[in-house]
Amino acid sequence: MDFRILEERLELAEAVRDYLAGTHGPEVLRRLDVRKARDPQIWSGLVEMGLTRLLVPEDHGGLGLDLLDAALIARECGRVALAEPLVDTAFVAVPWLIARGEETDLAAIASGEKAFAPAHSVNAWQADGSCDRLESVDPLRRLSRLPEDASDDRLLLDIGALMAAAQLVGLGEAMLDQAIEYSKIREQFGQQIGGFQAIKHKLADVALALEFARPVIWRAAQAMVDGLTSASLHVSHAKVAATDAAMLSAESAIQVHGAMGYTYEVDLHYWMKRCWALAGAWGAQAFHQNRVDDAVLSDRHPIGPQHTFA
Template identity: 50%
Template structure:
């Protein structure tokens, strides 16, 4: 499998990275942290104008029709910039699931235009992110993935829904919960009725994959922060980055990050192509990304010294997001059990004759 990023993919990711670096700075994160609601209509509109909500929406429904691998690369950029808006849940998880279900062109078009936001609910997670701002909810009932509508859609969207499966007219409100990440808005699960649009496993795999991608981006961001600090912080008359111990800590973390990236890309391709072993590859990616982000976080704290724990240092925004995403959509133990069951159970043969076939 060729993991080389194409020229088009590199251009896309660099464009998104440059845009987010200009408008979603640490100063913006601090402003959001003290604002009411911790959300910005201007930031969401900027993401819409960049075309991010429509990345994985089919062209026939008004989107760009890109692949899940493209979505993973953009999810990493969202993690790198610390974006908390529900763009990943709506555009990179819900959109491909709804596209695969069929009959949801009106909703997909509303997603692409930024009018619709989809919240995600799964028994594995005891919370629902950004439920209060969602127009729709994807939830699980009896192992089926159900779509419910929270508020009446705009007239054109409402009328066109008659051509396909129509969601339930609403669902109950969830109780706000506290998160270790102050920029995440999470709510208690809610009771919902809707129309079937897929399987519970499909939601879990897509959400775990996108979470893993964000964790890789978060790890890259913490690496950049730590490297810059090591260059500028002087001890004994020289930058601490010149000390061998600091270099070795950073190098170890970099290896974990770089090893996680091809695992993540393989999982994206496998899930996008509907591979029989896609779920195992997704679990591998979630573990690799989680381990890389945690290792980088621990290293970042060591590089920053006692300052790394303080609110005054920007590092804490990415560390808290790392903690939140690591436990979401299956923690490390859950995904290890899935891999163990496949390998020990014999459904996924291992060894060079199989791995590199």
Template identity: 45%
Template sequence: MDFTFSEDQLLFQESVRDFLVNEVTPEKIRESWESETGRSPELWAQLAELGLTGITVPEALGGLGMSALDFVLLAQECGYVALPEPLVHTALVAVPLLTDIGGELAAQWLPKIASGEARVVVGLSQNLLVEDAHTADLILLQQGDDIHALTPGQFNLRHNESVDPSRKLYAVEATASNIVCSDVAVITACLNRGALGNAAQALGLAQRMVDLAVQYTSERNQFGKPIGSFQAVKHHMANVAVQLEYAKAPVHRAAYAVANDLNSASENVSHAKVVACEAANLAAKNCIQVHGAMGYTWEVDLHIFMKKAWALANSWGDAGFHKNRINDFILRADTPLGAGNTFLN
């Protein structure tokens, strides 16, 4: 059985990586921190032109009609550059939720998302703060077991600071009622996709932090040789590399489960979120350590990726939430455990 990604998927990943690395530099991210919205309409237009804002929008509504499995590699690349724009949120959360809701709401908003004309964000009870609510043309907000569709003028916002300057977080207070969905299963699927997006980005963030640390330790000399040649430094990087490699399969498995609506999707996503964020947190810890005193300065680019990793680890369900879901799954009487059940749905 072949579990590898297709050649087309890998080529798409490579082309998106090349674009993002060239366009989303640490210098541009720092510049965005000083702007009024923290977002770039020009970059968003470029992402739309490449078809990325509509990648999961059905073809009949102007998109590419692709799945979470097709997008997961691209989400990793978004993490690798610490993309401030809400592309992962759009493709994995907002668009699928609108598709699940369907009807006139989906027909109205999905073509606009695909063309880059509209930004739609989702706020669930699991996340007390909604990212990018200040630029949203539509907010899909959970209240109890209901999802409300709110446009500007139907909600109030209160800004909250984040450890990651690129994240623009807001408490949203609805001033109108417009229930468009009351299906708990749809809300659970939405939460899973948000957690999957964070897990995939965590993989990219961890890899970027390792790359930055390797570059720094190959250039920084001590006792007449690069510090990267010292065994203790090598061990720090090797520990991250091993944990990162072992986190990839659960994330890709979770993407498959979400894309194919498997019964195990919640458990698969929680597993992926835990291991990917643990790998990113270890990368942050070890990479800042090998940077030494330089690692604690604001000017070092490592901060950009480290702080985003910390922020993503605690959104769309923190470690405690996802470990509890895994625990509940393992301890169920009917859970099929053991090597012979590894590839069961």
């Protein structure tokens, strides 16, 4: 059995990474933060690259790809702490609308004319909604009060949690990279702090947590694509693993920076705040841990390799 992700999928994600690295760096985050407004040019670039069309069926002007492709690219969105509502619109709303047979807005979403972030009752807010504005720990997010007609659909919850998990891993990777780079230039006792065993072990623990979280996310995405009855279990497992890894990365990066990561002067705080925000989005840690516990302790999803690879 071959568990490797197809090369063309990885190449697409790598192309998105290269594009975002050149158009959405820390200086862009600071500019958006100061202006308290989004830049239409950024959204136009995402549309031109075809990312709003990723999951839209071909007969509606899309590319017709699936949730695994979306998860790979959501990870890249996390790596740059993307401020635009690409993930909520193109990777969460689109597959949910398709599953519901609501295809009216798909062409408008594919062309970038419409952004739509669905509201779910598991959240205490709606992203980019029209109700009263709410404050977020992340200054680059736009949140509003949850509308009364918010959905309680499990499929929407699973898609949202999956994409949050993918972004969390990307955030964790970016914070690890920043910590490594800082450890190369910061000196104490006449040498770079990256040479100290305590720093090496701390960052190695983060790298290990991220390494174990990534395949859990890809498995959850494929389980949803395949329509497995265990898909919700895999999604919750992914959200727990990704949150743990990203929070460890944030904590460790702050410590490597000597706690300066908390300050506005250090770019790290943007990734850290997005991590905090997504950790509680689409079901907090306790919610997903309980879903995993309930599944494992019941007879619905027996554990063991004979069942895992059936």
